[in-house]
Amino acid sequence: MYDLPSVHYTLSMPEPSTHYFQVEILFSDLQHPAIQAQGYLDLRMPVWIPGSYMIREYARHIDSLSAFVDDLPVSVKKIRKNAWRIPVGTAGQLRVTYQLYANELTVRTNFLDSEHGYANGAATFAYAEEFRNEPATLTIRPYEGWNTVSVALPAIKMHTYLAANYDILADSPIEIGNHTEWTFEACGIPHRVAMVGEYATISESKLLSDYIRICEAAATVVNRPHPCREYLFIVHHTAQNGSGGLEHLSSTTLHTHRNTYANEAAYGHFLGLVAHEYFHLWNVKRIRPVELGPFNYEEENYTRQLWVAEGFTSLFDNHILRRAKISSVEKYLEDVATDFNYVQNTPGAQVQSLADASFDAWIKYYRQTENSVNSQVSYYVKGAAVSTLLNLKIIHETAGEKSLDDVLRLLYDEYYLRLNRGFSEEELQATVEQVAGKSLKTFFESAIYGTESLDFQHYLNYAGCRLITDPGDGGFLGAVFAPGKPVISAVLRDSPAWQAGLNAFDEITAIDDTGISDIPRHLETREPGERLRLEIRRAGRVLVAEVELIPSPMVRWRIVRADTITPAQETVFRKWVWA
Numbered sequence: 001m002y003d004l005p006s007v008h009y010t011l012s013m014p015e016p017s018t019h020y021f022q023v024e025i026l027f028s029d030l031q032h033p034a035i036q037a038q039g040y041l042d043l044r045m046p047v048w049i050p051g052s053y054m055i056r057e058y059a060r061h062i063d064s065l066s067a068f069v070d071d072l073p074v075s076v077k078k079i080r081k082n083a084w085r086i087p088v089g090t091a092g093q094l095r096v097t098y099q100l101y102a103n104e105l106t107v108r109t110n111f112l113d114s115e116h117g118y119a120n121g122a123a124t125f126a127y128a129e130e131f132r133n134e135p136a137t138l139t140i141r142p143y144e145g146w147n148t149v150s151v152a153l154p155a156i157k158m159h160t161y162l163a164a165n166y167d168i169l170a171d172s173p174i175e176i177g178n179h180t181e182w183t184f185e186a187c188g189i190p191h192r193v194a195m196v197g198e199y200a201t202i203s204e205s206k207l208l209s210d211y212i213r214i215c216e217a218a219a220t221v222v223n224r225p226h227p228c229r230e231y232l233f234i235v236h237h238t239a240q241n242g243s244g245g246l247e248h249l250s251s252t253t254l255h256t257h258r259n260t261y262a263n264e265a266a267y268g269h270f271l272g273l274v275a276h277e278y279f280h281l282w283n284v285k286r287i288r289p290v291e292l293g294p295f296n297y298e299e300e301n302y303t304r305q306l307w308v309a310e311g312f313t314s315l316f317d318n319h320i321l322r323r324a325k326i327s328s329v330e331k332y333l334e335d336v337a338t339d340f341n342y343v344q345n346t347p348g349a350q351v352q353s354l355a356d357a358s359f360d361a362w363i364k365y366y367r368q369t370e371n372s373v374n375s376q377v378s379y380y381v382k383g384a385a386v387s388t389l390l391n392l393k394i395i396h397e398t399a400g401e402k403s404l405d406d407v408l409r410l411l412y413d414e415y416y417l418r419l420n421r422g423f424s425e426e427e428l429q430a431t432v433e434q435v436a437g438k439s440l441k442t443f444f445e446s447a448i449y450g451t452e453s454l455d456f457q458h459y460l461n462y463a464g465c466r467l468i469t470d471p472g473d474g475g476f477l478g479a480v481f482a483p484g485k486p487v488i489s490a491v492l493r494d495s496p497a498w499q500a501g502l503n504a505f506d507e508i509t510a511i512d513d514t515g516i517s518d519i520p521r522h523l524e525t526r527e528p529g530e531r532l533r534l535e536i537r538r539a540g541r542v543l544v545a546e547v548e549l550i551p552s553p554m555v556r557w558r559i560v561r562a563d564t565i566t567p568a569q570e571t572v573f574r575k576w577v578w579a
Contacts, residue, residue, distance in 0.1 A: 116177030311383015475549025
């Protein structure tokens, strides 16, 4: 046996306006047999971050990597795009330093400027495979005048933290600056909210009250003792529209617009994001497909079960708001109908299965093109829609005694607590069937591995609900337009625009010899069967195309209660919508 080497990381930011972090790694004991036998250590940088399934090449941000063996400089040889070989011989310790450029503020990347710093572990810290399971300490040296560090790692002393292994370090985002931390207790553990940047005024008590309701409602799904020692929300308030989040073992980072709290609809959407990312601490971080951990940080980690990871979670983010009494029954049904409408109106749903969408996330989901709507489907949204059908099926088959909650509880108990591993596709299906009490082979073959249309009404019948269709407006062209511009961003498969040869990036300059700036609104005034003469500018040329509008094939469904409801349907409905 040998004494395991210790590892210490230091993160500094002496000139934040340059956007450069400085990273130092000290391996203080190099007596690992493999290192002694080969005489070198390979330092590696992750190429992706767990939770965001795309190769991101974090090594491209590293500059000026240097190594010192027993305080003497040694030559470093880069052997792969993300790996450096360092000769160590029989030395006692190795110190590695590098600069890390950080000027991309997303939940997957790093950022540093004169106001604050944000670092994702996987995008920041290199590692050696031999020491990956070793405990490591991290010292953060904030820029002068910055007083607050937010990270979900236990503190050893001021700004020094302990990570049980590299995976924990890589999964612990860090916010450094002068931001405010708001605190609350939920589920028996302390929670912190790092409020970063400027944001519209909101009462601290109001916001934290909603956080508490969400956290405690989320915990009712798995209904086991909370697995975290504490939990951290890092919330970036930005000037950019849009929002997003990334889950971690004991924390999450959320991005939202700085005016979110001043707009009721935007605030409701934000609370859904909070619920989504918080629920990931169970589903994905502990209840997970077997392929998602332990991670291979150097290449793709393929799984056909991202529809479980994100689809189940997307179902429950709306359901958690309903359980927390933040969302009404009517709003919940509206959200479910939105998922159904997406599936029905996306041509790619007839091309790509949920399992394939999960597997191909690495090359497709995060690299959307103008043809993505025709060739792929979101494992988030269709995953949520299919999970809703699965939930209704389970509730129906068990006469309201069981639901998808029970599937997650069984997965948590068996694979996380007892076996300490993820589950395979076969094990997931077997677990669902165990809870439902019957074979669901046909359901999985069609809804998960197939691309045929889903019979949403069949499953809604279990709950005494029906779909009604709101009429479309005007004639249908089948072109999607860039917001506020007469420029086509996508053409739907087999639509009139598709048949007429219209392309993405075409600019429609006139319809029937009249200049039109708001094409979608103009089409609402035209009727199916009308023929239009379109003048198009494409790559500097002016072209003419004629199209005949058709009735819109796009559904606009709403879910309502049936006129007559049986006691069995009422039981299913109340269980489903948490009534």
